[in-house]
Amino acid sequence: MGYLSCNAESTIKVCDPGNWDYYRKKPKKNKPRIRQFRYTDLLTATNGFSSDSFLGKGSHGSVYKAVLDDGKLITAVKKTSKNCNSPADNEIEILSRVDHPRLVNLIGYCSDSLCKNKLIVVEYMPNGSLYDLLHSSSCKPPGWSSRVRFALQVAKAVQALHSGSPPVIHRDIKSSNVLIDQRWNARLGDFGLALIGHVEDVRIKCTPPAGTLGYLDPSYLSPSDVSTKSDVFSYGILLLEIISGRHAIDLKYSPPSVVDWAVPLIKGGDFAAICDGRVGPPVDEEVIRSLAVLAARCVRSAAEKRPGMEEVVECLTVVSKRVHAGPVWSNLRRCVRCVHKPMAINHPVFEGSEEAARSSRCGSRRNSRKVW
Numbered sequence: 001m002g003y004l005s006c007n008a009e010s011t012i013k014v015c016d017p018g019n020w021d022y023y024r025k026k027p028k029k030n031k032p033r034i035r036q037f038r039y040t041d042l043l044t045a046t047n048g049f050s051s052d053s054f055l056g057k058g059s060h061g062s063v064y065k066a067v068l069d070d071g072k073l074i075t076a077v078k079k080t081s082k083n084c085n086s087p088a089d090n091e092i093e094i095l096s097r098v099d100h101p102r103l104v105n106l107i108g109y110c111s112d113s114l115c116k117n118k119l120i121v122v123e124y125m126p127n128g129s130l131y132d133l134l135h136s137s138s139c140k141p142p143g144w145s146s147r148v149r150f151a152l153q154v155a156k157a158v159q160a161l162h163s164g165s166p167p168v169i170h171r172d173i174k175s176s177n178v179l180i181d182q183r184w185n186a187r188l189g190d191f192g193l194a195l196i197g198h199v200e201d202v203r204i205k206c207t208p209p210a211g212t213l214g215y216l217d218p219s220y221l222s223p224s225d226v227s228t229k230s231d232v233f234s235y236g237i238l239l240l241e242i243i244s245g246r247h248a249i250d251l252k253y254s255p256p257s258v259v260d261w262a263v264p265l266i267k268g269g270d271f272a273a274i275c276d277g278r279v280g281p282p283v284d285e286e287v288i289r290s291l292a293v294l295a296a297r298c299v300r301s302a303a304e305k306r307p308g309m310e311e312v313v314e315c316l317t318v319v320s321k322r323v324h325a326g327p328v329w330s331n332l333r334r335c336v337r338c339v340h341k342p343m344a345i346n347h348p349v350f351e352g353s354e355e356a357a358r359s360s361r362c363g364s365r366r367n368s369r370k371v372w
C-alpha cells in the first residue's frame with residue numbers, strides 16, 4: 001500500500017516502499033563506489049545536526065551540510081523525519097545505479113543501528129536551487145543565456161535518466177529539485193519518487209501516481225499511465241517557469257496555472273508576453289520563439305504528441321548556440337523548408353550568398369512540419 005501526503009507547498013507524494021530486491025543488480029563498473037558512513041561520523045560532520053549546518057527542509061525531512069574526511073569532502077546529508085514513510089531506500093537504490101554530471105549524485109548512506117531512518121549522503125550544492133534564482137527578490141534574475149544554459153543542463157539530466165538501461169522516470173521535476181553547483185551548473189536531484197525499470201514492469205505498473213501539483217502530468221491518472229512523457233510534461237512546466245519567472249501555480253494571476261496562461265499566448269504568437277518582465281524578451285526573437293514552442297509541445301495534453309527528451313536537448317542545443325553567439329546570429333534568414341532551424345546567411349558555409357542560403361535545407365523532415 002502506498003500513502004498520500006500533502007505539504008504546505010502543495011506537494012502530493014504517493015510512496016510505495018515495496019521490495020526492491022526484484023530490481024537489485026550489480027552497479028555498473030564505472031560507477032563510483034558508494035560509501036557506507038557511520039552515524040557517529042555524520043553526527044560529527046554536521047555538528048550534531050546543528051542549526052548552523054541546516055540547509056533546508058523538504059516534505060520528507062531536513063538536509064544538513066556535512067564536512068567529512070578532515071575537511072576534504074563537503075556533502076549534504078538528508079535526514080528523514082521520524083514519522084515519515086521514508087523514500088530513502090528508493091533514492092539510494094536509484095542513485096546507486098546512475099551517475100551523471102548533471103545530477104546530484106549519491107556519495108553514500110548510513111544505515112547503522114544508531115540511526116532510526118537511513119541517511120543519504122549526496123554531493124553538496126552550494127548555490128541554492130533554480131527556484132531560488134528564479135523567484136527570490138533578493139538576487140538579480142538570471143539573463144537569457146543563463147536561463148537557456150540551465151534549461152539545457154536539466155534537459156540533459158532527464159535525457160540521461162530516460163536513456164538508461166533500464167530507464168529512470170524521475171516523477172518530481174520542478175525548480176526546487178534543480179540545485180546549483182559550485183560552478184553555477186544546474187543539477188537535478190531528489191530521487192525520492194523516481195521509478196526504475198521498463199513501463200511494462202509489474203513494479204512500475206503497481207506504483208500509484210505521484211508528483212507535485214502544478215508540475216504533475218494531467219494524463220497520469222493511474223499507475224499504468226506512467227511513462228517518460230510524464231517527466232516531459234513536468235519539464236515543460238519548468239521551461240515555462242524559466243521563461244516567464246512565474247510559479248507553476250500562482251493565485252495572483254488569472255488563470256493561476258502557468259500552462260493555461262502561457263499556451264494561448266504562445267499559440268497566438270505573442271512570445272514577448274510570456275517573457276519574465278524583469279529581463280524582457282531576448283534580443284534575438286528566434287530564441288524566445290523556439291523556447292516557447294518547445295515548452296508548449298512538452299505540455300501537450302496528449303502524452304504521445306510530446307517530444308522525447310532527446311529532441312528537447314537537440315532543440316535547446318541550437319537555441320543555446322544562438323543565445324551565446326549574440327549579434328552574429330542577428331542577421332538571419334529562415335531556411336525555406338524548415339520552421340525551426342534558421343540559417344545565418346552570413347555564415348561562412350554560404351560565403352555571403354543569400355541565394356545559397358535560400359536553396360539550402362536543414363535536411364530535417366521533422367522540423368518542416370506544422371507545429372500545432
Ligand SMILES: Nc1ncnc2c1ncn2[C@@H]1O[C@H](COP(=O)(O)OP(=O)(O)OP(=O)(O)O)[C@@H](O)[C@H]1O
Nearest residue numbers: 011055056057058059060063076123124125176190
Ligand atoms: N545536495 C544539496 N546541497 C545543498 N542543499 C540541498 C541539497 N539537497 C537539498 N538541499 C536543500 O535542502 C532543502 C530541502 O531539500 P529536499 O530535497 O529535502 O526538499 P525539496 O525538494 O525542497 O521539497 P520536497 O521534498 O517537497 O520535494 C532545499 O531547500 C534544498 O535547497
